[in-house]
Amino acid sequence: MKNPIYTVSKNYRKEIADDKYYYARSCIRQNFFPGSEVTFLKILRENLGRDVIDDPHHTTCTGIGYHSDVVPYDTIQTVVARHFALMTEHGYENFVASCVTSFGMYIEITETWKHHPEQLEKIREYLKKATGREFEVPKNIAHTSDIIYKNRMRIAEQIKYPLVDAKTGRQLKIVDHIGCHYAKMFPENGEGGAEFTQVLQAMIRAWGGATVDYPERRHCCGFGFRQYLVQANRGYSVSNSKKKFESMQPYEPDAILCNCPGCAMFMDRWQFVINEMHGIKYGANNTMIPVFTYEELAGIVLGYDPWELGLQMHQIDPRPFLDKLGIKYDSDKMYKNKAGRQIGQYTPSQSR
Numbered sequence: 001m002k003n004p005i006y007t008v009s010k011n012y013r014k015e016i017a018d019d020k021y022y023y024a025r026s027c028i029r030q031n032f033f034p035g036s037e038v039t040f041l042k043i044l045r046e047n048l049g050r051d052v053i054d055d056p057h058h059t060t061c062t063g064i065g066y067h068s069d070v071v072p073y074d075t076i077q078t079v080v081a082r083h084f085a086l087m088t089e090h091g092y093e094n095f096v097a098s099c100v101t102s103f104g105m106y107i108e109i110t111e112t113w114k115h116h117p118e119q120l121e122k123i124r125e126y127l128k129k130a131t132g133r134e135f136e137v138p139k140n141i142a143h144t145s146d147i148i149y150k151n152r153m154r155i156a157e158q159i160k161y162p163l164v165d166a167k168t169g170r171q172l173k174i175v176d177h178i179g180c181h182y183a184k185m186f187p188e189n190g191e192g193g194a195e196f197t198q199v200l201q202a203m204i205r206a207w208g209g210a211t212v213d214y215p216e217r218r219h220c221c222g223f224g225f226r227q228y229l230v231q232a233n234r235g236y237s238v239s240n241s242k243k244k245f246e247s248m249q250p251y252e253p254d255a256i257l258c259n260c261p262g263c264a265m266f267m268d269r270w271q272f273v274i275n276e277m278h279g280i281k282y283g284a285n286n287t288m289i290p291v292f293t294y295e296e297l298a299g300i301v302l303g304y305d306p307w308e309l310g311l312q313m314h315q316i317d318p319r320p321f322l323d324k325l326g327i328k329y330d331s332d333k334m335y336k337n338k339a340g341r342q343i344g345q346y347t348p349s350q351s352r
Contacts, residue, residue: 014191016150017094017140021052022087024106026099027060029261035310036261036295037098040144043298047158048151052096055086063101067225074126077119080109081127085135095138096147100260103143104181107189110137141189143182145259145294149191149199152206160303163209166326171210172254176200177244177267179260180220194218200257203294207301216247221263222270241270245282245289252284255321256291267291272315288316300325307333312344 021044025037044050062079065071087095097103113120120137127133148155163172178197183190192198195218201211222240244267248256258264268291274280275288283289291314292300299309306327311318312334322329335344 016146021096022092024097032265036293039295039299061102063105077123078126085133088136093139100179100182104185156206159301161325175212175253212251214248223262249282269315290321
């Protein structure tokens with residue numbers, strides 16, 4: 001399948017720092033797919049030789065609380081100011097966020113300070129009174145998918161398993177899903193803007209796969225905070241995901257790639273839920289479509305152990321995808337902990 005080639009407008013080309021990153025973890029990513037963040041750090045340090053600090057004193061940005069009308073704007077600004085203070089104290093200037101909601105919040109807040117300097121001074125005062133800390137605004141703010149995107153060709157030079165069927169040589173077809181808070185809030189901060197975001201598609205092409213520009217590519221995954229956090233609204237959540245699955249189904253994708261922790265979770269688990277509710281499967285030959293984060297996909301092509309990547313945390317079984325790539329793995333180790341004790345068992349037959 002021939003890959004589409006886009007010319008990205010200069011208005012939607014962003015500056016991405018090359019090294020010395022202060023890393024801000026995601027509060028929900030560590031629960032949904034905990035191997036992703038560890039993999040990101042490993043790739044940066046071991047495969048790319050980059051300087052990145054993983055600060056244990058970093059906390060949630062409170063973005064979900066803010067977007068759910070629980071946390072006031074002044075409060076989240078002060079929380080974010082503390083993050084910037086930690087970065088400043090470590091001597092770093094480049095801030096990298098693992099969560100797209102956090103990324104959107106950091107951009108929204110720094111844009112507020114840029115246009116309303118009096119607000120910045122008020123937050124400086126709040127932080128000083130609350131913690132005794134001072135901070136500098138980062139020189140560069142990027143999302144972690146931006147960093148993998150920037151280094152996609154260096155990763156391509158090291159890959160052991162390109163995104164092709166090991167038996168037939170067919171390019172694997174992978175659909176991408178971009179988190180809404182990555183480029184829809186501030187399009188100029190997403191590589192390619194809101195409509196033609198290239199951050200994930202460029203990775204797929206660089207690593208040998210084929211991209212699919214399906215009709216509902218930009219449609220919400222269904223998380224939407226209030227759509228899911230309020231139990232009575234969860235029908236809205238699953239219906240959004242169903243719309244996306246129906247849109248990509250005719251293209252028979254081999255996998256779905258996401259850059260938002262919430263999106264990856266919902267695209268993965270709502271497939272299972274829809275199958276349980278209606279017996280529907282959206283992949284080729286009546287199969288499920290495995291869902292990966294960009295860190296997981298990078299780790300897969302680099303030859304990382306799939307269980308160290310945390311792929312066993314997925315609702316949709318990743319092993320059919322690994323089989324297509326010709327990756328050897330031990331299914332007996334899928335649910336063993338570090339001590340070798342079996343802590344679970346894969347039972348749903350629907351996702352194979």
